[in-house]
Amino acid sequence: MKVNGTPTRTIWRAEDGAGVEIIDQTKLPHAFVTTRLETLDDAARAIKDMLVRGAPLIGATAAYGMALAMRADSSDEALTAAHDQLYATRPTAVNLRWALADMKRVLSPLSPSQRENAAWLRAAELCDEDVAINEAIGDHGLDLFGEAWEKKGKTGTLNALTHCNAGWLATVDWGTALAPIYKAHDAGLPVHVWVDETRPRSQGASLTAWELNQHGVPHTVIVDNVGGHLMQHGMVDLCIVGTDRTTAAGDVCNKIGTYLKALAAHDNGVPFYVALPSPTIDWSIKDGLKDIPIEERSGEEVSVITGRTESGEVVSVTITPEGSPCGNWGFDVTPARYVTALVTERGVCRATEEGLKSLFPDVAGNAAAE
Ligand SMILES: CSC[C@H]1O[C@H](OP(=O)(O)O)[C@H](O)[C@@H]1O
Secondary structure, three states: OEEOOEEOOOEEEOOOOOOEEEEOOOOOOOOOOEEEEOOHHHHHHHHHOOOOOOHHHHHHHHHHHHHHHHHHOOOHHHHHHHHHHHHOOOOOOHHHHHHHHHHHHHHOOOOHHHHHHHHHHHHHHHHHHHHHHHHHHHHHHHHHHHHHHHHOOOOOOEEEEEOOOOOHHHOOOOOOOOHHHHHHHHOOOOEEEEEEOOOOOOHHHHHHHHHHHHHOOOEEEEOHHHHHHHHHOOOOOEEEEOOOEEEOOOOEEEEOOHHHHHHHHHHHOOOEEEEOOHHHEEOOOOOHHHHOOOOEOOOHHHHEEEEEOOOOOEEEEEOOOOOOOOOOEOEEEEOHHHOOEEEEOOEEEOOOHHHHHHHOHHHHHHHHHO
């Protein structure tokens, strides 16, 4: 998408071919800073410390991390060690596993001398594929927004609620949940977005709001707990969120708090859509609650908050008493029964095994055979 009018992706190979450039998302919204990854360790740290985050972007960064690793040492041992180091960075987004498996499939059969170049090429292909997938999600999601606008009688504004950041900052470009919002806005639909701030890291307040500002999309940042109230009072026409892992039966793992929004949407008859790129489908599992690992991060992400002072200085402050432990579960699972539909790059389907198989008969079958 554009940053100050300039088309920009979240990750790209450096012009000198020896490094990888990323947007440091820990600096947004108060500063737009890019940083250069030179080594496998740099890439692993960028994922673990969330300079880059979002399931598709985590996968893309891991792919480029493999290229940086092969640049340093392209032996069989180094290939396996790089895969394992990157795999261990964050447990929930299945794109990490998928991208690393893809890179290993491409690199393992090659001679060490061929691996670095092949890794750079494959990582770039995965990024381009992500962009195409997300734009297609935008196109299919636009149809749903059009239907919602018709249903509303084409009056007022079309109010969409989203949670966390599933925008272009969570991917290489376009985003997943925000792609239909950008497409609808650009098509002239009067879309307004309720942006859940999404504690504790505030990806909504700091990233989604920043993205929507850049694109000129009307929005309102809200605290995480107000969404149900807005739905009770008819102020939300639809919800659309991203996902970090969706099971073959349509259970959706996403940022903590998503499940509660889905419950409120179900109780108030508000459509609850999940933007789902196929690399985020885990075909090997059906029961999300039982089988999806939920990341637990440091309690400091809860007790410490960062912001900008009136003088423009960015500072961090502690908001909890000394000695109060803080729990920090990063994700939750929304059972498929609370999902109205899945918006994929191949179209919209029910959040069921049959629905996903109808769109991905080629993939579902293979995965089941593995
Ligand atoms: C399009 S994936 C976006 C997804 O990833 C976020 O998690 P995190 O910021 O911790 O990487 C969140 O669950 C978003 O919905």
